[in-house]
Amino acid sequence: MPLVNGFRLLDIIKDEHVCAGAYNTTDLITTMGILDAVEKSKIPAFIQIAPTNIKLSDGHYRYIYDMVKRYADHMETPVTLHLDHGKDFKDVVAACEAGFGSVMTDDSRFDYDENIKHTHEAVQLAKGYGVPVEAELGAIAGKEDDIVRADNKYTNPDQVLDFVDRTGVNLLAVAVGNVHGLNLDPNIKFDLLKKIQDICPVPLVLHGASGIPDEQINQMVNYGVVKINVASDLRKAYIQAFGKDYEERKDRFDLIDCTLDARKAVRDVVYHKINVMNKLSPQEVH
Template sequence: MALVDMNTLVGIAQRSGVMLPAYNTTNMEMTLAIMDAFEANGLPGVVQIAPTNVKLTGYELIADCVRAASESYTVPVALHLDHGKTLEDVRQAVLAGFTSVMIDGAALPFEENIAFSRQAVEFCHVHGVSVEAELGAIAGKEDDHVSEANSRTNPDEVAEFVERTGCDLLAVSIGNVHGLEERPNIDLAHLEKIAKVCPCPLVLHGGSGIDPQIISQMAKHKMVKINIASDLRRAFISAIHDAQEENPNEANLAGVLLRARAAVSEVARKTQLAINGLEDKAAA
């Protein structure tokens, strides 16, 4: 199936009654592992990459990989730019063929965040690309960026922010954190307040480390996209480490990378089912 934009994918997910895991990739092996998981589950999902990881591949290579691979799969997938910090990040992703972007102005004052996000929306919508914006800073470590900010999204600002930016999805701060070094403290009551006033679907960053049962409860509060990175990266690195431990003279790189791909795919597959409260048929 061809790549779809995020609005289309969200519509598919909502009609199917599922949330979308958005898994961060870094290279071809992780990208294919993620798409393997979606196909095995028969459920839609998101492949995403942040600018800090794009430096390894470039925007075009990841876009080409996902586009080519999508033709061999049946489930719909969106290719998303995660944490675009600049308008140049957004421009490069859109021109490379990404079908969705996130513009991250959460660290800016309210009015500046609106103006910055609006610029991204205007550019992306002309190209038929969906835009996720963020309101409320999230603490923790995201790739090379460490933030100590933890400003929960103010429900009183949500409706105005979405209306004035024109964003298609809104990432919110409800006690979630980036990475595995900080402990999340999810406030579902706060999410409910946001959902009541937000005119668009919501996104949760920092899904790694949060109990899937808690995540599954978010579906009734407009949550449609769950970002997960650290769990998959740990699986990839651990698989390579284990191969090296088992045979310090290992030189079969293809074999090692296939092993890493399988490990990532299994984590992604199980996580997608868990956050949606679905039975793991493969384990039954």
């Protein structure tokens, strides 16, 4: 199945009442590991890349699009290619021009009115390409690539309706105790998440799922969350696979086997996350 538009994927997610993982890629091997697991599970998903990682493709979003599309063309499970944390308007433009099916404009570093202004500009641009826009209200703590934030600025439920109405955004990323990165201490405030769910007219997104316990992740589908981002766990699995191979035989130079081990490590993490997000046992996923 060719890559699908983000609006189409959101309709599928709603119809199937599932929660879609959004898995960050950086290169061909990570991409193949992610999509191996998605196809095995038959659960729709987002595959995404942040501008900070596009440097591995010499800054060309089209390279990422071509790479993901080539694999997706042979899949049965629907997948959307998504821009993660587009902090600069030019990255949103570049992703739309490259054929991405959805984009995130992340203007949460600005004050409320500035966030609305920049988000609205991105939404107006994306309308011309027919793709949905995700934005962040509040600010998520932790380390997201090269940006570190010490504390959560929780999403204010009283701002949600106004923010969505004035920006026209299609997906809302919330700060409810989730954090970016590993070795941190996420503390999901489900009471806050419930308040936002009851108010928000668009689907919710949860960032920073790598550090959140499984028993909390598998509740998200009941709180209006349709997209859950996973990045750090995949990178950790990828790097550790190479490290393990090296430690087992320091004189090895068989790049093929090491790379295949890394691909499998990514696939196994993604497959586990899919199961957890949708309260499935391995026997239920085929």
